[in-house]
Amino acid sequence: MVQSKKQKYMFLAFCxxxxxxxxxxxxxxxxxxxLYYSFFDWSGSSSNKTFIGFGxxxxxxxxxxxxxxxxxxxxxxxxxxxxxxxxxxFFAVALTQLKLKEAPFYRVIFxxxxxxxxxxxxxxxxxxxxxSIGLVNSGLEFIGLESLAKPWLGDEKWALPSLVLxxxxxxxxxxxxxxxxxxxxxxxxxxxxxxxxxxxxWQQYWKVTVPLLWPQIKIAILYIVITxxxxxxxxxxxxxxxxxxxxxxxMGSYLYQQAFVQFNFGYGATIGVMILVLSLLTVLILQFFMxxxxxxx
Amino acid sequence: MxxxxxxxLGRGGIRIPLILWTxxxxxxxxxxxxxxxxSNAEIYRNPWGFPETFNWQNYVDAWTNYNIGTSVLNSFIxxxxxxxxxxMLAIPTAYAIERINFRGSKFLFTxxxxxxxxxxxxxxxxxxxxxxxxxLLDNIxxxxxxxxxxxLPFTIFVLTSFMSxxxxxxEEAAAIDGLSPYGVLWKVITPLSxxxxxxxxxMNAIQxxxxxxxxxxxxxxxxxxxxxxxxxxxxxxxxxxxxxxxxFASLVIAIVPVIILYAIFQKRIAEGMTEGAIKG
Numbered sequence: 155m156v157q158s159k160k161q162k163y164m165f166l167a168f169c170x171x172x173x174x175x176x177x178x179x180x181x182x183x184x185x186x187x188x189l190y191y192s193f194f195d196w197s198g199s200s201s202n203k204t205f206i207g208f209g210x211x212x213x214x215x216x217x218x219x220x221x222x223x224x225x226x227x228x229x230x231x232x233x234x235x236x237x238x239x240x241x242x243x244f245f246a247v248a249l250t251q252l253k254l255k256e257a258p259f260y261r262v263i264f265x266x267x268x269x270x271x272x273x274x275x276x277x278x279x280x281x282x283x284x285x286s287i288g289l290v291n292s293g294l295e296f297i298g299l300e301s302l303a304k305p306w307l308g309d310e311k312w313a314l315p316s317l318v319l320x321x322x323x324x325x326x327x328x329x330x331x332x333x334x335x336x337x338x339x340x341x342x343x344x345x346x347x348x349x350x351x352x353x354x355x356w357q358q359y360w361k362v363t364v365p366l367l368w369p370q371i372k373i374a375i376l377y378i379v380i381t382x383x384x385x386x387x388x389x390x391x392x393x394x395x396x397x398x399x400x401x402x403x404x405m406g407s408y409l410y411q412q413a414f415v416q417f418n419f420g421y422g423a424t425i426g427v428m429i430l431v432l433s434l435l436t437v438l439i440l441q442f443f444m445x446x447x448x449x450x451x
Numbered sequence: 452m453x454x455x456x457x458x459x460l461g462r463g464g465i466r467i468p469l470i471l472w473t474x475x476x477x478x479x480x481x482x483x484x485x486x487x488x489x490s491n492a493e494i495y496r497n498p499w500g501f502p503e504t505f506n507w508q509n510y511v512d513a514w515t516n517y518n519i520g521t522s523v524l525n526s527f528i529x530x531x532x533x534x535x536x537x538x539m540l541a542i543p544t545a546y547a548i549e550r551i552n553f554r555g556s557k558f559l560f561t562x563x564x565x566x567x568x569x570x571x572x573x574x575x576x577x578x579x580x581x582x583x584x585x586x587l588l589d590n591i592x593x594x595x596x597x598x599x600x601x602x603l604p605f606t607i608f609v610l611t612s613f614m615s616x617x618x619x620x621x622e623e624a625a626a627i628d629g630l631s632p633y634g635v636l637w638k639v640i641t642p643l644s645x646x647x648x649x650x651x652x653x654m655n656a657i658q659x660x661x662x663x664x665x666x667x668x669x670x671x672x673x674x675x676x677x678x679x680x681x682x683x684x685x686x687x688x689x690x691x692x693x694x695x696x697x698x699f700a701s702l703v704i705a706i707v708p709v710i711i712l713y714a715i716f717q718k719r720i721a722e723g724m725t726e727g728a729i730k731g
Contacts, residue, residue, distance in 0.1 A: 161632075162632075165551075165632040165633065166547055166551060166553055168543065169544055169546060169547035169551070169636075170543070170544055170547050172540065173541070173544040173603065174544075174559075176596070176599075176600050176603075177563070177566075177603055179600075180578065180581075180596065180600040180601075181566055181571075181574065181600055183577070183581070184571075184573075184574030184576075184581065185571075185574045187577040188573040188576055188577050189573070191576060191577060198580075241472075244468070245468075245472070248465045248468075248469060254465075254466070254469075260469050260472075260473060261721070263473050263476050263477060264472065264473075264476060266476065266480075267476060268724065269661075269709055269713060269720060270706065271660070271661030271663065271679055271705060271706075271709075272661070272663055273661070273663045273679045273682050273683055273705070274483075274682070274702050274705055274706055277682065277686050277698065278479045278483060279479075280686075281479075281498075282479060286495075287494070287495060287498040288498075289479075289499060292498075292499065326472075327721075328728065331721055331724075331725045332725050332728060332729060335725060370729070373728065373729055377728050383570065384568075384570035384571070384572070385570075387572070387664070388663060388664050391663075391667070392663065392683065406572050409572055410664075410668075413576050414579075419576055422576050423576050423577075426570075426572050426573030426574075426576065429570050429573065430569065430573050433568075433570050434568075437568065
């Protein structure tokens with residue numbers, strides 16, 4: 155290619171600089187200054203911004219709500235990983251191994267909630283849980299278990315577990331497709347060999363499907379963990395706002411409340427730093443534990 | 452092939468959970484459509500069945516009482532401006548990272564991609580004040596910029612992997628024919644990447660159309676509300692006004708464009724999202 159060095163750099167700058175400037179202003183700068191704000195006591199106006207060193211971090215460790223928000227987040231992580239992986243795995247295997255004619259139909263339907271807005275999902279499920287007209291309580295009454303009916307989202311003990319079902323409902327399709335993609339890449343000859351050796355369907359599942367699918371399973375679990383830790387607060391905010399009595403607050407919704415409702419911006423930033431640290435640590439630890447020798451048969 | 456009785460039963464039995472889950476997915480969505488045609492009294496009397504008559508009053512109420520038309524317009528503006536801006540920013544960078552040798556290209560790519568894993572909540576506090584200083588707070592164009600930048604890492608990531616499949620010889624031939632690098636980028640690379648560009652744009656558009664939390668933080672006055680915020684507002688009001696029918700109507704308005712896009716681009720959307728998740 156005939157072009158001078160100067161032209162090349164001009165073109166390179168044209169490609170990279172505007173994008174990077176905007177990325178720096180709207181992504182990098184806010185992250186770093188969030189870190190910086192966490193050392194200030196600050197209610198929003200520039201006049202009363204005071205440097206308090208690790209004051210917010212000390213407050214964080216003494217805040218009785220914080221441990222609960224962390225527990226709530228990890229409760230959602232664990233229940234979502236189990237719920238989504240078990241069902242997605244089941245559906246993926248069912249749709250690939252059984253060669254059902256209508257398999258594409260299920261795929262299209264199961265995936266749809268993945269592209270619905272969290273607001274729509276949250277409001278729909280608020281109705282499903284509605285104490286007087288909701289589907290759950292009507293269903294329980296219908297089968298004669300009225301005694302189990304309760305105001306699900308208004309009950310301190312049941313509100314958080316009630317948030318798991320909508321998240322699983324909304325998440326399964328994507329992971330099912332990921333696993334289906336993995337399964338269809340598994341060479342059929344492994345199953346034929348297993349069949350000849352007299353392996354049952356169940357054995358084939360555990361000895362062939364799961365090990366060969368491990369890369370996809372690992373990615374799926376990591377993806378659920380990351381998206382939950384970085385985004386669980388959205389469904390919490392829509393469905394319960396953290397209530398009743400803080401019973402469903404996760405780290406992100408508590409940050410929102412502290413920063414944008416009570417105007418403790420410095421403390422909110424400190425919670426943000428905690429989310430960042432915990433989410434990166436969790437991913438590192440998970441990656442360490444999910445290392446598994448690549449299987450080759 | 453012979454099939455044992457057990458296998459046949461198994462195939463029939465396996466359909467039961469599949470059908471149950473289909474109902475679990477579809478019923479709430481159908482029910483939302485049905486509810487949007489019911490009066491409030493009917494919603495209480497017969498919450499989960501068919502409406503007695505189909506009337507459009509709820510849609511009229513959503514339009515007149517809650518100004519949902521403005522919110523729909525705002526959502527369209529944010530979605531379209533955001534999606535176009537994302538492309539304008541992402542295409543040149545993706546091309547430079549993928550095809551031009553320069554020092555730091557690996558680093559730049561890693562920087563963009565790792566931003567996908569960082570929880571942005573921390574950044575939203577400073578962003579709030581930054582937008583306020585730039586007079587972009589409570590401004591749908593400000594929100595569109597924030598959206599565009601938030602989807603940059605994902606978009607760059609998808610586009611670079613797409614551009615890597617384009618044969619280099621095409622660019623070289625175009626350059627020999629005297630096309631400038633700008634010409635190569637816009638007249639050769641962009642058209643050849645069109646399939647990837649469409650996929651990623653549809654996904655960004657759905658993301659922007661659905662987004663709730665950043666809109667909640669960065670928009671304040673009700674005439675600036677996007678659809679997600681308007682719905683949230685109607686929902687919280689409905690606790691007192693019991694205007695559930697109106698709420699359903701607004702949910703339907705929010706979901707119909709997504710259903711239409713999904714009906715047309717189902718394969719692209721599903722593939723794009725799984726690819727994005729697997730490689731990310």
